[in-house]
Amino acid sequence: xxxxxxxxxxxxxxxxxxxxxxxxxxxxxxxxxSHDELGGITNAPEVLIRVLSTEEISEIxxxxxxxxxxxxxxxxxxxxxxxxxxxxxxxxxxxxxMNRILELDTENLTVTVEPGVLLMELSQFAEENDFLYPPxxxxxSATIGGNISTNAGGMRAVKYGVTxxxxxxxxxxxxxxxxxxxxxxxxxxxxxxxxxxxxxxxEGTLGIITEAVLKLVALPKVSVSLLIPFxxxxxxxxxxxxxIKSKAVPTAxxxxxxxxxxxxxxxxxxxxxxxxxxxxxxxxxxxNSLEQVERDYDTVAKLCIDRGALDVYIVDTDERKQSVxxxxxxxxxxxxxxxTAMDECDVVVPRNRVADFIKFTHQLAQEIGMRIPSFGHAGxxxxxxxxxxxxxxxKEWQKKLDTVFDAMYRxxxxxxxxxxxxxxxGFAKRRYLSRQYGEAQMRIxxxxxxxxxxxxxxxxxxxx
Amino acid sequence: xxxxxxxxxxxxxxxxxxxxxxxxxxxxxxxxxSHDELGGITNAPEVLIRVLSTEEISEIxxxxxxxxxxxxxxxxxxxxxxxxxxxxxxxxxxxxxMNRILELDTENLTVTVEPGVLLMELSQFAEENDFLYPPxxxxxSATIGGNISTNAGGMRAVKYGVTxxxxxxxxxxxxxxxxxxxxxxxxxxxxxxxxxxxxxxxEGTLGIITEAVLKLVALPKVSVSLLIPFxxxxxxxxxxxxxIKSKAVPTAxxxxxxxxxxxxxxxxxxxxxxxxxxxxxxxxxxxNSLEQVERDYDTVAKLCIDRGALDVYIVDTDERKQSVxxxxxxxxxxxxxxxTAMDECDVVVPRNRVADFIKFTHQLAQEIGMRIPSFGHAGxxxxxxxxxxxxxxxKEWQKKLDTVFDAMYRxxxxxxxxxxxxxxxGFAKRRYLSRQYGEAQMRIxxxxxxxxxxxxxxxxxxxx
Numbered sequence: 060x061x062x063x064x065x066x067x068x069x070x071x072x073x074x075x076x077x078x079x080x081x082x083x084x085x086x087x088x089x090x091x092x093s094h095d096e097l098g099g100i101t102n103a104p105e106v107l108i109r110v111l112s113t114e115e116i117s118e119i120x121x122x123x124x125x126x127x128x129x130x131x132x133x134x135x136x137x138x139x140x141x142x143x144x145x146x147x148x149x150x151x152x153x154x155x156x157m158n159r160i161l162e163l164d165t166e167n168l169t170v171t172v173e174p175g176v177l178l179m180e181l182s183q184f185a186e187e188n189d190f191l192y193p194p195x196x197x198x199x200s201a202t203i204g205g206n207i208s209t210n211a212g213g214m215r216a217v218k219y220g221v222t223x224x225x226x227x228x229x230x231x232x233x234x235x236x237x238x239x240x241x242x243x244x245x246x247x248x249x250x251x252x253x254x255x256x257x258x259x260x261x262e263g264t265l266g267i268i269t270e271a272v273l274k275l276v277a278l279p280k281v282s283v284s285l286l287i288p289f290x291x292x293x294x295x296x297x298x299x300x301x302x303i304k305s306k307a308v309p310t311a312x313x314x315x316x317x318x319x320x321x322x323x324x325x326x327x328x329x330x331x332x333x334x335x336x337x338x339x340x341x342x343x344x345x346x347n348s349l350e351q352v353e354r355d356y357d358t359v360a361k362l363c364i365d366r367g368a369l370d371v372y373i374v375d376t377d378e379r380k381q382s383v384x385x386x387x388x389x390x391x392x393x394x395x396x397x398x399t400a401m402d403e404c405d406v407v408v409p410r411n412r413v414a415d416f417i418k419f420t421h422q423l424a425q426e427i428g429m430r431i432p433s434f435g436h437a438g439x440x441x442x443x444x445x446x447x448x449x450x451x452x453x454k455e456w457q458k459k460l461d462t463v464f465d466a467m468y469r470x471x472x473x474x475x476x477x478x479x480x481x482x483x484x485g486f487a488k489r490r491y492l493s494r495q496y497g498e499a500q501m502r503i504x505x506x507x508x509x510x511x512x513x514x515x516x517x518x519x520x521x522x523x
Numbered sequence: 524x525x526x527x528x529x530x531x532x533x534x535x536x537x538x539x540x541x542x543x544x545x546x547x548x549x550x551x552x553x554x555x556x557s558h559d560e561l562g563g564i565t566n567a568p569e570v571l572i573r574v575l576s577t578e579e580i581s582e583i584x585x586x587x588x589x590x591x592x593x594x595x596x597x598x599x600x601x602x603x604x605x606x607x608x609x610x611x612x613x614x615x616x617x618x619x620x621m622n623r624i625l626e627l628d629t630e631n632l633t634v635t636v637e638p639g640v641l642l643m644e645l646s647q648f649a650e651e652n653d654f655l656y657p658p659x660x661x662x663x664s665a666t667i668g669g670n671i672s673t674n675a676g677g678m679r680a681v682k683y684g685v686t687x688x689x690x691x692x693x694x695x696x697x698x699x700x701x702x703x704x705x706x707x708x709x710x711x712x713x714x715x716x717x718x719x720x721x722x723x724x725x726e727g728t729l730g731i732i733t734e735a736v737l738k739l740v741a742l743p744k745v746s747v748s749l750l751i752p753f754x755x756x757x758x759x760x761x762x763x764x765x766x767i768k769s770k771a772v773p774t775a776x777x778x779x780x781x782x783x784x785x786x787x788x789x790x791x792x793x794x795x796x797x798x799x800x801x802x803x804x805x806x807x808x809x810x811n812s813l814e815q816v817e818r819d820y821d822t823v824a825k826l827c828i829d830r831g832a833l834d835v836y837i838v839d840t841d842e843r844k845q846s847v848x849x850x851x852x853x854x855x856x857x858x859x860x861x862x863t864a865m866d867e868c869d870v871v872v873p874r875n876r877v878a879d880f881i882k883f884t885h886q887l888a889q890e891i892g893m894r895i896p897s898f899g900h901a902g903x904x905x906x907x908x909x910x911x912x913x914x915x916x917x918k919e920w921q922k923k924l925d926t927v928f929d930a931m932y933r934x935x936x937x938x939x940x941x942x943x944x945x946x947x948x949g950f951a952k953r954r955y956l957s958r959q960y961g962e963a964q965m966r967i968x969x970x971x972x973x974x975x976x977x978x979x980x981x982x983x984x985x986x987x
Contacts, residue, residue, distance in 0.1 A: 166875035246903035256720030277770035306741035411630035506974020
């Protein structure tokens with residue numbers, strides 16, 4: 060695709076839409092805007108615009124669409140697959156200034172937000188009002204617009220589902236500049252093809268989310284976590300399908316290995332309650348009465364002890380919760396700090412294949428001579444597996460990366476898993492997506508892209 | 524669009540794919556296959572094929588796509604908007620023979636079914652295995668394929684959500700005959716545009732569902748209903764947002780008026796527990812302990828009494844539950860039996876606008892001189908409003924139908940509601956959909972249709 064460059068003439072037009080102090084070019088932009096959190100792909104936009112409203116975005120898109128200027132949207136830039144990188148230069152729209160919580164509707168149990176609200180701001184606002192916004196991805200400084208764009212999942216998906224399940228309505232600026240409203244505060248909807256569900260998880264390639272109506276639930280009155288050590292990862296992970304089978308419905312079931320905990324302790328400068336064992340599962344249970352929550356976690360604790368758990372730590376004080384969950388939240392950063400470079404595999408497999416998949420990554424690590432730590436959401440089958448460069452030469456690293464990714468995605472496919480559980484496809488995982496989906500699905504996705512974005516100007520080179 | 528007719532030559536080819544005894548033509552087909560449950564639009568297919576497998580459907584579609592023969596899929600034919608009517612003749616595929624429950628996976632909490640399994644068969648199977656399939660539309664003899672195609676909602680949406688929330692994976696035959704797999708047993712998915720969510724609610728226009736992986740939940744151990752009479756509908760419906768606000772989370776909140784109950788009593792030949800009052804709300808609460816369920820319903824019962832409820836009947840015996848819920852299930856048929864012809868409006872509005880909307884339909888009924896009974900899902904804002912012909916002449920009926928539909932959809936729009944909560948758009952509601960959505964959304968939907976069905980052969984003339 061041949062795109063138009065942003066020259067002085069284009070800047071003059073953009074300054075008619077947006078005040079000059081919110082338009083940055085060249086050196087002013089800053090290196091951070093050339094990459095995302097994982098940094099596998101790097102390119103700078105020609106112009107960075109700090110947008111503040113639906114109307115501004117609509118005007119910019121009308122102009123960019125006419126002129127064939129590529130546009131990419133960026134929230135906090137915490138993505139891991141390069142989805143927010145301006146591959147073709149052009150215009151980058153930064154939405155972090157659109158960070159107002161617009162309305163709490165206690166009769167419809169919804170909150171209406173702008174896309175730049177951070178996940179931590181939203182969850183705090185909800186809790187202050189005695190509500191819970193259930194999606195709970197590890198990266199709390201991500202924007203809610205970014206969370207919707209990747210259909211972020213997080214820890215509580217076992218009980219509560221993912222971001223998709225909490226998006227009731229969206230206001231979207233199309234690549235043509237037209238503004239559409241999808242869904243609303245309504246609970247049911249069978250009114251035509253679900254464009255709302257297409258937007259969710261489309262990684263900024265189909266339209267620009269400028270407002271979201273999100274569903275809230277009542278804040279559970281009680282929440283208790285269990286930290287359960289096992290002698291090895293196999294034993295830990297094999298307990299998980301049994302927990303699911305017991306119908307106890309934990310809020311979260313995370314798994315972690317000793318090595319990752321040690322990195323997190325070092326990274327945070329704080330002790331984890333226990334790090335003597337090789338493998339752990341961390342569960343949360345929530346509900347409205349202590350009896351009910353106790354009944355649930357008792358069942359699970361007994362089940363784990365029967366299956367060889369070494370102990371069961373009850374994490375019920377605020378201090379202990381803080382220490383355990385802040386460590387869990389720091390795993391990605393801690394592993395990143397432990398190596399020279401890394402890449403990530405975010406596969407999702409059926410929950411009863413997690414143990415097999417992790418065993419496979421351990422074998423792969425040995426065979427190929429690469430450190431491959433992992434942690435993740437055992438309860439929903441979504442694994443975060445990290446490929447660490449450590450002391451490798453660039454050439455060796457690239458070669459091994461290819462081999463390992465290839466082997467892991469093939470194994471996931473064999474288990475009827477999918478390429479991404481929650482981090483998306485972006486730029487980095489495109490070829491694995493098209494390999495798994497095949498020609499028919501990719502052709503339909505390209506057709507959908509064309510229906511939304513006939514000139515191919517919005518986030519080109521991503522997903523499809 | 525110019526379609527190819529089914530002549531002896533086409534039948535010869537079809538008989539090479541499907542045994543002759545499952546191919547019906549002309550008079551053999553039967554009048555039922557010309558319309559759906561509401562019967563607003565009528566047309567016979569040229570050929571009816573009783574399909575039994577993905578492979579058969581794939582072969583038929585490859586041929587039909589080449590020859591430009593229109594194809595429509597029919598389950599039980601319980602639709603209300605003409606979505607399964609063969610508007611352009613051609614081939615009708617009947618899926619009721621594909622009615623096997625293929626697998627119960629207790630480790631992943633999924634059940635895999637063919638599309639012709641009836642909702643009542645699925646829910647019975649789930650309960651026999653100590654699981655619940657939560658979606659609970661009134662029409663229990665609908666197929667699960669039809670439920671997915673309309674994103675059916677049902678009574679339990681207040682607590683459990685709609686069909687969309689329980690579809691984990693689909694096998695789909697595309698209009699081109701290609702077979703694709705969407706989703707799977709995985710709980711999270713951020714792997715490209717969600718074609719699975721596009722298929723759900725697409726009313727047989729984008730592809731043919733031949734297998735579905737559905738999510739189950741643990742069967743709640745306790746379930747209690749409350750029947751609460753009020754002096755009038757306003758008082759009954761105004762209590763509902765307060766119930767939602769109380770965060771008690773009922774499984775269902777239905778509303779019904781005295782007239783509808785009397786029709787149902789007559790239709791079923793059975794007494795309802797109480798029919799002295801003008802308006803009722805019927806709630807269910809479920810959970811794993813009686814104490815918890817009692818706590819929830821106590822809160823709600825007190826709240827309703829405070830707001831003028833005349834009484835609170837606790838429906839906890841199997842016999843009483845049966846009498847109340849079988850009446851609720853018979854409302855549509857009972858109203859249908861009470862008049863010469865009827866049409867339906869299935870709007871969904873934010874939950875706190877239900878009272879206003881129903882008040883509006885009462886005014887409209889008076890002004891226009893038409894009987895407009897209603898019932899529906901007060902807890903999720905999805906209303907079923909019936910326009911009854913009674914003794915009207917055809918011309919008067921058609922004119923008043925137009926006026927009333929027009930007024931109701933405009934009012935729903937004013938309240939930020941949508942055309943259909945769960946029955947879909949099909950043929951009957953197309954113009955209201957396009958009026959509400961406007962050109963940009965309709966253009967995108969047509970583009971999506973084209974991406975799936977380049978020759979426009981699958982269920983033409985529906986939705987878009």
